[in-house]
Structures are given as C-alpha cells and as structure tokens.
Amino acid sequence: MDGFIELFLSGITRGSIYALIALGYTMVYGIIELINFAHGEIYMIGSFVALVVASLLGLAGFPMLGILCVAILVATLWSAAYGFTVEKMAYRPLRDASRLSPLISAIGMSVFLQNYISLAQTSDFQVFPYLIPEFEFLEPIAHILAPSAFLIIVTSLLVMLALSLFIKFTRLGKAMRATAQNRTMATLLGINPDTIISMTFIIGSALAAIGGVLIASHTGVTKFNIGFIAGIKAFTAAVLGGIGSIPGAMLGGFVLGLCESFGAGYISSDYEDVFAFAILILILLFRPSGLMGRAPVQKV
Amino acid sequence: MYLIKRSLLVSIWFVLLTLPLLAVKVDTTNETLIWRWENMLYVAVSAFVLYMLWLLAMRWRSRQRRSEELAQPRVHNLYSTITDNKVIVGAFNLILLAILVLLPLLSSGYQINIWTTALIYVILGLGLNIVVGFAGQLVLGYAAFYAVGAYTFGLLHQNFGVGFWVALPCGAAVAGFFGILVSLPVIRLRGDYLAIVTLGFGEITRLVLENWIEVTNGPGGISNIPRPALFNLELSDTGTAVWVYYIVLLFMLIAFISLLRLKNSRVGRSWIAVSEDETASEVMGINTTWAKLTAFALSAVWAGIAGVLFATKTRFINPDSFTFMDSALFLCIVVLGGMGSVYGMLLGAFAIALLPEYLRAFSEYRMLLFGAAMVLMMIFRPQGLIPPKARQYRVSKLLGKEAQS
Amino acid sequence: MEKALEVSGLSISFGGLKAVSNMSLTVNKGEIVALIGPNGAGKTTFFNCVTGLYRPNSGTVRLNHPERGEIDLKGLAPHVITSLGLARTFQNIRLFSKMTVLENVMMGMHSRTKAGIFTALTGSRYARAEEQRIVDESYELLEFLNLQKLYKANAKSLPYGDQRRLEIARALAAAPLVLLLDEPAAGMNPHETLELKELVRQIRDRFKLSVLLIEHDMSMVMSLSDRVYVMEYGSPIADGKPADVSRDPAVIKAYLGEEYNA
Numbered sequence: 001m002d003g004f005i006e007l008f009l010s011g012i013t014r015g016s017i018y019a020l021i022a023l024g025y026t027m028v029y030g031i032i033e034l035i036n037f038a039h040g041e042i043y044m045i046g047s048f049v050a051l052v053v054a055s056l057l058g059l060a061g062f063p064m065l066g067i068l069c070v071a072i073l074v075a076t077l078w079s080a081a082y083g084f085t086v087e088k089m090a091y092r093p094l095r096d097a098s099r100l101s102p103l104i105s106a107i108g109m110s111v112f113l114q115n116y117i118s119l120a121q122t123s124d125f126q127v128f129p130y131l132i133p134e135f136e137f138l139e140p141i142a143h144i145l146a147p148s149a150f151l152i153i154v155t156s157l158l159v160m161l162a163l164s165l166f167i168k169f170t171r172l173g174k175a176m177r178a179t180a181q182n183r184t185m186a187t188l189l190g191i192n193p194d195t196i197i198s199m200t201f202i203i204g205s206a207l208a209a210i211g212g213v214l215i216a217s218h219t220g221v222t223k224f225n226i227g228f229i230a231g232i233k234a235f236t237a238a239v240l241g242g243i244g245s246i247p248g249a250m251l252g253g254f255v256l257g258l259c260e261s262f263g264a265g266y267i268s269s270d271y272e273d274v275f276a277f278a279i280l281i282l283i284l285l286f287r288p289s290g291l292m293g294r295a296p297v298q299k300v
Numbered sequence: 301m302y303l304i305k306r307s308l309l310v311s312i313w314f315v316l317l318t319l320p321l322l323a324v325k326v327d328t329t330n331e332t333l334i335w336r337w338e339n340m341l342y343v344a345v346s347a348f349v350l351y352m353l354w355l356l357a358m359r360w361r362s363r364q365r366r367s368e369e370l371a372q373p374r375v376h377n378l379y380s381t382i383t384d385n386k387v388i389v390g391a392f393n394l395i396l397l398a399i400l401v402l403l404p405l406l407s408s409g410y411q412i413n414i415w416t417t418a419l420i421y422v423i424l425g426l427g428l429n430i431v432v433g434f435a436g437q438l439v440l441g442y443a444a445f446y447a448v449g450a451y452t453f454g455l456l457h458q459n460f461g462v463g464f465w466v467a468l469p470c471g472a473a474v475a476g477f478f479g480i481l482v483s484l485p486v487i488r489l490r491g492d493y494l495a496i497v498t499l500g501f502g503e504i505t506r507l508v509l510e511n512w513i514e515v516t517n518g519p520g521g522i523s524n525i526p527r528p529a530l531f532n533l534e535l536s537d538t539g540t541a542v543w544v545y546y547i548v549l550l551f552m553l554i555a556f557i558s559l560l561r562l563k564n565s566r567v568g569r570s571w572i573a574v575s576e577d578e579t580a581s582e583v584m585g586i587n588t589t590w591a592k593l594t595a596f597a598l599s600a601v602w603a604g605i606a607g608v609l610f611a612t613k614t615r616f617i618n619p620d621s622f623t624f625m626d627s628a629l630f631l632c633i634v635v636l637g638g639m640g641s642v643y644g645m646l647l648g649a650f651a652i653a654l655l656p657e658y659l660r661a662f663s664e665y666r667m668l669l670f671g672a673a674m675v676l677m678m679i680f681r682p683q684g685l686i687p688p689k690a691r692q693y694r695v696s697k698l699l700g701k702e703a704q705s
Numbered sequence: 706m707e708k709a710l711e712v713s714g715l716s717i718s719f720g721g722l723k724a725v726s727n728m729s730l731t732v733n734k735g736e737i738v739a740l741i742g743p744n745g746a747g748k749t750t751f752f753n754c755v756t757g758l759y760r761p762n763s764g765t766v767r768l769n770h771p772e773r774g775e776i777d778l779k780g781l782a783p784h785v786i787t788s789l790g791l792a793r794t795f796q797n798i799r800l801f802s803k804m805t806v807l808e809n810v811m812m813g814m815h816s817r818t819k820a821g822i823f824t825a826l827t828g829s830r831y832a833r834a835e836e837q838r839i840v841d842e843s844y845e846l847l848e849f850l851n852l853q854k855l856y857k858a859n860a861k862s863l864p865y866g867d868q869r870r871l872e873i874a875r876a877l878a879a880a881p882l883v884l885l886l887d888e889p890a891a892g893m894n895p896h897e898t899l900e901l902k903e904l905v906r907q908i909r910d911r912f913k914l915s916v917l918l919i920e921h922d923m924s925m926v927m928s929l930s931d932r933v934y935v936m937e938y939g940s941p942i943a944d945g946k947p948a949d950v951s952r953d954p955a956v957i958k959a960y961l962g963e964e965y966n967a
Contacts, residue, residue, distance in 0.1 A: 035492050045321070052320045055333055074320070081317055093358070093679045099491050100438055101678045104635055107440070108674025111628050115668040120321045127328040228624060232503070235496060270511040277500035277507075284493050285485050558826050565825035565832065566818055573801055573812050580799040583756060585787035585816025585879055594822060693807055695844045695856070696837065 006144040007265040008258065013149040013218070015257020016156035020211035021234030022241070022249035023163065024083075024204025030180040030244035031200050032095075037106040038086050039208060040231020041113035042079050044224065046209025047128070047216035048121055050075040054129050068131040068217070075213050076206045083205025084198055086113075092194070110228070118224040125223050128216040148218040159210060160250050163203070167246060176200060180244065229273060233260075236280040242290025251291060307351045314347035315340055361680055383689055396646075397553075404545050409538040412545050414657045416613050419548045420606050421649035425633035426555045426642065427602025432631070433639035433688075434568060435595035436575020438495040441482075441502020442630045445600040447509060447622035448475045449607020454522035454617050455515070464528035468608050475604025476597050483596035487589055502627055509619040521618025525611045548609050555602055559642045564691045571595055572640065625667065632670045635677050638684020647685055706733040708769055709915040710755075710791075710883045715764030717754055724750045725939045728764070730917075732883055737909060737916045739926045739947075742936035743959060748919045749796055751936070752887055756793050757783035768882065788816035790882035794872040794889060796919075802861040806852060806871060809860050810843035813878025843878060849911070850874045850904070866897045870904070877912065884908065886918040890925055898922055902929050927951065935959065 021043050028036045050071040057067045090109045094102040132148040167173035178186040179196045187193055215230075216222040237256045241248025256276060263275040283290065322343060325334040382388055400419075404412050428442050449471035456462035456470060486497045509516045516522070527540040528547060535543060562568045573581040574591045582588055611617050629652060637648025652670065656663035677684070710732040717725050725747045732738045740748050754761040757778065766778040768789060778786050792813070801809050818839060824832040847853040850870050855863060863871060869889060876884055889905070890898045902925050909916055920926050926933060926947065933950045935943040937959040943950050950956055 033492075035496060049320045051326055052324045052333075055326045055328075055331075056324070059331075059333065078317070078320060085313075085317060090675045090679075093361075097678070097682065100436070101682055103438060103492055103495060104631070105675045105678040107628055107631065108635075108671045108678070110671070111625070111667055112671030112675065115665075115671060117321065119665065119668060120318075121325060126326065129328075229503075232496070232499065271507065274504050274507050277504050280500050281485070281497050284489060284497055288489070288493065561828055562822070562825050566815065566820045566836070567822050567825055569804075569808065569812060570815060572803065573815075576801045576803055577799050579758060580795070580801065581812075582758070582783035583787060583793055583795075584812050584875070585784045586812075587782070587784045598822070690805060691808075693840050693856075694837075695807075696841050697844060 002144060003265070007261045009145050009149065011258035011261030012254060013152050013257070014260065015237075015254035016152050017211045017215050017230070017253075018234045018237040018256050019160065019250045019253025020156050020214075021208045021230060022237040022253050023160070023246065024201075024208050025231075025235050025238040026241070026243055026246060026249040027176075027180075027200045027204050029238070031176070031183070031197055032091070032102075034091065034102050034106065035235065036091075036201075036204075037103075037231065038090070038109040038113055039083075039204065040227030040229075040234070041110050041117075042083050042086070042205045042227070043208035043212040043230060043234075044222070044227030045082055045113065045117065046075040046079040046205075046212030047222040047226070048117055048126075048224075049078045049209070050213040050216065051126060051128055051222060054131060058129055064131055065133050067129075068133075071131065072210060072213050075209045079209030079212070080202040080206045082113075083201040083208075087198060087201040092197075110231075114224050114228065121224065123224060125221045128220050128222050130220065131217045146218070148214075152214045152218060155210065155214060159207060163207070164246065172196075172199060232280070233273075233276045236276050236283075239280060239288075239290055240283050245290070248290055255291070303352060303355060306355065307348045310351040311344050311348040315344050318343050357680055380689075384692065400549055404542040409541050412538070412541045413613075414654065416541070416545045416548050418650055418653035419545070419552045420609055420613070421630075421633060421653045422552050422645055423548075423555050423602055423606040423609070424630050425637060425645035425649045426552075426559050427599050427606065428630050429634050429637075429640065429642075429645060430559070430562075430571075430602070431595045431599035432634050433641065434563070434571035434575065435592055436491075436571075437592060437595065438491060438498075439596075439599070440495050440499035440624070440627055440631065441505070442498075442599075442603055443622040443624070443626040444502040444505035445475045445479060445603035446607045446610070446626070446630075447505055447619070448478050448600075449604030450611040450617045450621070451509065451516065451522070451607075452604070453608045453611045454525055457525055458522055463526060464608070464612050468605065471608035472601045472604040475607065476601040479597045479600025479603075480593065482600075483593050487592045487596075499624065499627070502622075502624060506619050506622055509622070516619075519618060519620070521616060521620075523616040525615045525617065527612055527615065544609075544613050548613070551605055551609060555605075556642065556645075563640075563642060563688070567591075567594070628674075629667075629670065632674055634684075635674050636685055638687045640688040641684055641686050642688070644684050644686035644688070706736075708732070708767075709734045709736070710769070710917070711765075711767045712755060713765050713767075715751065715754055715761050715766065717750065717759055717761045723939050725754065725761075728936065728939070728941055730934050730941070730944075732915045732917050734769075734915055735909060735913065736931045737905060737918070737929055739930035739933045740917065740919050740936065741921070741923075741926055741933060746936040747939040748936055749887055750939075752793060752885055752919065756791055756885065757781055757786040770882070784816065787879055787881075790880075791885065792876035792879040792881035792883075793885035794869075794876050794887055796887040796891065798868050798872055800860040800868060800871060800875070802859070804860055805856065806847065806858055806860055806863065807840070807843055807856040809871060810846055810874050810878045811839050813875040814839045814843065816879055846874045846877055866893050869893065869901075873904075873908070877908065880912075881914060883915045883917060886916065886920075888919050888921060890920060890922045898925055901925070905929060923951075 021039065024039050025036060028034060028039070053071045053074045054067050057070060086109055090105045091102050094105055132151055135147050135150060138145060138147055138150055167177060175186065175191045176196055176199065178189070179191060179193055183193050233256060234253070237252035238249045239252070240255055241250070241252030256279065259279060260272060260275050264272040319340065322339040323336055325336060327334055403415055424442070424446065428439065431437050431439050452471040452474045453464070453467040456467050462470070482498065482501050486494050489497060510518055512518070527544060530543050570581065570586045570591045573584065573586060574588050578588050633645060633648040633652050636651055637644025637646070656666040662669070708731055713729040715725060715728045716723065728751055730740070740751070742748055750759065753759040755766050755778070761779060764779065768776050768778050768791065770776050770789060776789060778789065778791070801812060804812070818835055820832040820835050844853060844856060847856055850873065852867060852871060852874065855867070860868070860871060873886065873889065890901055893901060905916055905918070906929070908914070930947055932945065933947050934941060935950060935956050942955045942959060943953045
C-alpha cells in the first residue's frame, strides 16, 4: 500500500509541475492559437536564474527560506521578461502570416534559447543548491513525501487558485477571457489585443518559472535541455485537459503525472517518457478536444 | 534621434535580461561565482546595433509588403531574367556538377568527409521539402525516418551480414513503411497538431533506440558498419571515402532530378494545392488523404536512403545522431533554402553543413545562429533564400505566334 | 424532361440545430435552376452536403450519369463526387493563391487526368502528352472566359470580378454534368452582373450542362433561371417558375417580413 501511495504522491508532484507549465501553453493557445515551443525554455531559464540568485545569496550567507523566496521572485520576474521579449520579437511580427510561420519561428526560438543557456552557463548537468527547509509535521511520512515534493504541491495549488481567481474576477482576467473567445469583438469593445497577448505571455512565463525553480530544487539538478521534454509533456497535459481551458490544463497535468508515475512504477521506468508521448498521440487522434474542451466546429 | 533613443532603451533592456545569465556563472564544484562583466558590454553594444538594423529591416519589410499588395507582381526583374534563361541555368548546372564531381580529386580525406555530409544534408532537405514545402505538413520528427534507415542497415549487417547495396533498398522500404505507418493516423490532424505528433513519434523512436538495448545496443550504438565494395578492389581509407562520396552524389542527383520532375507534375501540383486549401482541393477532385500519404511516404523513403548513406559514411551509429535538434536542423535547411524550392536545398544544406566547418569561430555558436536564422527567415523572408520558381508553360497555340513576333 | 440531379429529403443538423431539413430539389438536363432565400437559410450548407463536404444525416442525392446511370452521391468523398460530374465555386473565392491563373484551371482537371508519381518520375511520354493536353485545354477555357491574356499572372493579383470568373473556369475544367455556383455575382457591379448572366447561358449551351446557382441578385435570378427554389430556415418554402415564385405570399413574407403580408 505504501508503494501505491508513494507512486500516487510522486505523480501528483510531477503533475503539479506539468500543470504549472501547461497553463502557459493553454493560455497562449487560447488567444493566438500558437503552440509556443519556446515555453519549455522559459521554464528552464527560470531554474537557471534561480540558481544564480541562490548561489549569490548563499555566498552572502542569507537564511535558506529567504533564499528560496528571493530566488523564486527573481526567477519569476526574469522569466516573465523573457516571455514578453520572445513574443514581441518572434511572434508579433507574424500575427497575420500563414499558420506555419509562427510555428517555425517558435521552434527556432526554442533552439536559440537552449543553446543560449548552454553557451552562457554550461552544457552539462548543473547542481542546484538545496533550498527547502525541513517541515517538522512531515516527519511521520517523510519516507514517502519529501519536503520539496510537499512544497511543490502546496505552492502550485496556491498559484493555480490565485490564477483562477485572477482570471475570473479582475478586469484584466475578464479581458483575457473575452480576447480568447473572440478577438475581433474584444478589439471592438476597446480591449487592446496586443496588451492582452503580452500579459498572457508574462503570466504564463511567470508560472513556468515557478515550476522551474521548484523542480530544480526538488531534483537538485538543472540542465539547458530540461525545458524540451518538460515542455512537450506540459503540452500533452494541456491537450489532455482540452487546449484553451485553464481548469483543463490543471486536470491534464495531474492526470499525466499520475499516468507517468504509475506507468513507471508498474510497467517500466525505461520508457517513462514514451508514456507521455503515447498519451499525447492517442488523445490527439481520438479525442482532440481533450477531457474538458469543446469540440471545434469546422468551418468550410 | 528617435532611432537612437529606442535602440538605447532596448540595449538597456537586453543588458538587464541577460545580466544574471551572462554576467555570472556558477561554479558549483568550487562553490564560487565567476563574474564576466565584459559580456555585458558586448550585449549592450550588439543589442544597440542589432536593434537599429532590426528597425530598418522592419521598415523595409512593411514597404515590401505594401508594394506587393498594390502592384502587379513584377514579371521582369534581374532574378527572373537570369533564371528564365535556359542557357544560363544550363551553364550553372554544368559548372555546379563539374565542381561536385571534381571535388574529391582536389581535396583531402577530411574535406571529402565534410562534403559527403553536406550532400547527405541536401538529400534530407529535398526529402523533407516534399512533405513540408510541397504538401505543407510540418514534420518535426524527420530524424526518426533517417534513424530508421541507418538502423536498418546497422541491424541487417550486424545480424545477417548484409552489405550496402542490399541494405539500401531495405532501408528505403522500411523507412517508407514507417512513414505510412506514422502518417495514417496523423493525416487528419490540423497543421500544428500534426507537427507535435510527429515530434512525439520522433522522440519515441529515439527513446526506443536508446532503451531497447538487447536489439539496438542502446546508447552504445552499432559500429563496424561496412563501406560499399567496388569490384572487389582493395581500397585505402581515402579511396573508400571517395567512393562513398560518389555514391552519395549519385543519390543526391537522383533526388534532385526527381523532385524537379515531381514539382512540375500533376502529383506535385496536387500537393501544393493541398498545402494551400484542403477544402478547395477536395472539391477540385484531389484525394487529399492520398496526396498527403504519398508525400509522407516519399519523404520518409528519402530519409531512409540518407540514413543508409550516413551509416556507411560514418561506419558507426548511435541514438545521439537522431535527436530533436537534428530534426530542427533539417527543418532549418528547408526554411533557409525555401519551402517548395528545389535549388534552395543545395544552398540551405551547404550553409548548414559547411559554414560551421569552414568558419571555425562559427561552429560553437552554430545551433544558436541556426535557431535565430529560423526566426529571422520567417519574419523577413518566409519564402526562403531561393524561392520556388513558377514554371513556364508552353501553350501549343501560342508557340507559332510567339515565334512570329 | 430528363433529370440531371435529384436531391430528396436532405437533412443535416449541427449539435441539435437543424441547418437543412427535408430539402428536395431537382435539376433537369440543360436547365438553369436558382436557389434563393434569406441569409442563413442554409443554401451554402445545402451545397456543402451535395458536394460531399458535409455528410447529410438523411436523404438522397442522385446524379444521372450518362455512362453509369443513376448514382447516389450521399456519403461519397468530395473528390469522388467531383470526378462523377459535380463541380462548384465558393461564395468566398477560394483560388490557389500561390499558383498562376493557368495552373488554377489545370487543378480543375485533376480528376480527369491520371499521371501518378512513377510516370512523373520517369518522365514518360504518356505523362508529358497528358500535361500538354491539359495546358492547352486550360488555355482554351481561359479564352472562352476572356482571361487568356492573364494566364501567366498570379491568381490573387486578378481583379475581383476576374477572380470570380476564374473560379468558374476552374470548375468547368472538371467537365461537370451539373455546375454549382455559390453567389457568382456577389461583389460585382451591375455591368459585370449583366455579363455574368450572359456567360452562364453561354456555359450551359456550349458545355451542355445544367446549372444550379445560389444568388441574391433578384434581377439576375428572374431573368436567368428556368426555375427557382426558395429556402427559409433550412426548409423549402416554394418552387416554380420565377414569375410564379415572386408572387408567392410565403416568399414575400420570408423576404420582406411580416408587416408587408397584406
């Protein structure tokens, strides 16, 4: 039974991370119908910025929890700035181009950012400092739930709750929903779609950065190419939940995390990544609208 | 003045953006930080200059677009005058062919190796262009078909001692079969979903090659893949390299000519029609499923052939040669050369394969620059460096008249 | 009179909404039949069902084929339907914009030609002869529509009216038995509309085909068509000679609204 619970918790842990990244994919896709391939790279950049900040503060002798908070904050800000810049340079000029153009541009951006980090920092695995404090109340279940995993689950649930409230109740959130539903109509109502799109990239990137810092402190390493696989998996989660749907992305993240965790635990851990891709392919083939999405109407 | 002010602001923005990642480097083994402030100076200056160029290029772009919208397409410009002239094109082809044929006689074994790779890249560019450029289906896992070709040869040799000439059609067939297998389910998907599913297939292929150790030997790969024999002659190392070069050149020429022919045929036109408007194509009587299926299969066949050629050239294969980065690189060939362009693939492949070799300073930054190139091409020259040329049709009725005038 | 196309009891619904219900319509050989109705009446949806782009829920679409007799087109793929003898144009012009004018017409001949990958690769004499034949035939079609001077131009560079006529040329290239035109006069000026009316007659006489057209321009419908069908909310409400239909109270109500009923 312990084995089952352990797999369940580890599934929820990685599921939270997938959900955090998937939110960025789904929000961007909802508004400009683009698979933002560079989104995984933003997540990776988040982890590297946090690494630099944490090392800096660590040498200055800051307390651990303080380091973690500052690292998350700075990583979030910087990743958001990267997301904003990427959209402005690589996607905005292609707003009215053919469908393939922004997609190819996104792939180019992803390749660029991966190699930028590999050149600027390192092309090897980079050790990430351990920043998570011990939680005393976790002692009895420490063997199945590490403090870092606990922190991941709690933080991502809080962040997702905050995002849902933001989308639902704030002016900006409402404008985002309006733009996603009908961009022309939203423009006519006085919403500037460029601002909304920029905001979407900023929020999505910030969420991804939080995921990046958390996962790096959980696993203790980071590398310039972690964003690629994580990005594809998060995209899978977004599709699984129904692309464009925010609750769908969260649900999809958890479902995917659990599938992977149980698949690796009960079938084979060598093919862990294959499960995600297989799920992606199956869902696109048999239920492209996802678990919570609406079926698109084909227009002739 | 406005230009300078904007550029200054952008320069500051980029300095801030790159500050934590370029100025600091963490050395975790010694628990120290390496400071590299000089990088910030480079970033500031280059962001300033590049942004000015960017703004100018953007202006040029919007001018270009406006003139395209207003005016009739220019029928006579220098480019089309040259490319319409059969003598010039013929002479160009001959010179190019002569250079490629004579090349091994003038260069070292190392050089021959590089050029063989470049020619394999041309084949890959041409093959990928069938499905991306002609049929308009973005395939992001092309390296998987390439891998299938290479591993078909590797495994056939390892287990059954099969030689190059038998493995070649096998590799092509197996890759083609995989192409059909992959395309059957994905053919109905919309463009971007198709892209991500092919990416998924590509990664699954690589993961299987890496993990199915009993068969593929995993990351260790397969070594001692034979070179093709030449009439039982004992050839030196350089000799076999030259022989492989000529075989690759032969297949590149076959690919090149067959693509030129396909492009101007009924099948080629139906691919282009499908890439433009599937509904209209269906109503024009095109079986769009069949059109996409054939494009996939043919594209995969060429990747398979390229894979066998690659295996015989390097004599060693492992999963590292067939990653997503490789698929992205092949896509870059197509984007640089021009989607739907045949001559463009020569330029695209040579740029990708040769620039890093001959500009040593360039090689470290090659993937960085290729990534940036893909973005810039999409923004400023989506049709590629050598855009596909409209074919000239000869209407029988007009032939007499044109001769008179 | 011999029937060319007979649709009966055709219905389709999208998610509970009946877009077309129980629509029947007959086009006789050599006839020009108009399908009219207010916006959103389901005329284009009806076209999409007949040409196979949508799969109707019920009903039959029978085509009278000179060699193969009566064929039910319902459930066949669009490209098969085209090869059997239905060709159409689109309300929102859908030319292949990367291709030249001539190539667009050549695309229309796709279903009548055969060259495949292998004949193309080997450059066989058969493929080359076929290619030359469709080039010449396409040029002749362009001559018929007076577009021959522009045959090298890019399709999207043509003026609007010419693009509409090019779409007709492309549809004619499929050598259809029945030609379906979806609002061919939309966006044309009165002079162009007059020319188009004459053109549709010429097409019928020269190619010996039947025409079914959706049109909003009433003067064109009244003077051009042999018979008129009227649709409202996806259902037929009247049919008959243009003069009779225009006096039908149900039609007047559908077009002008309740208050003009008296």
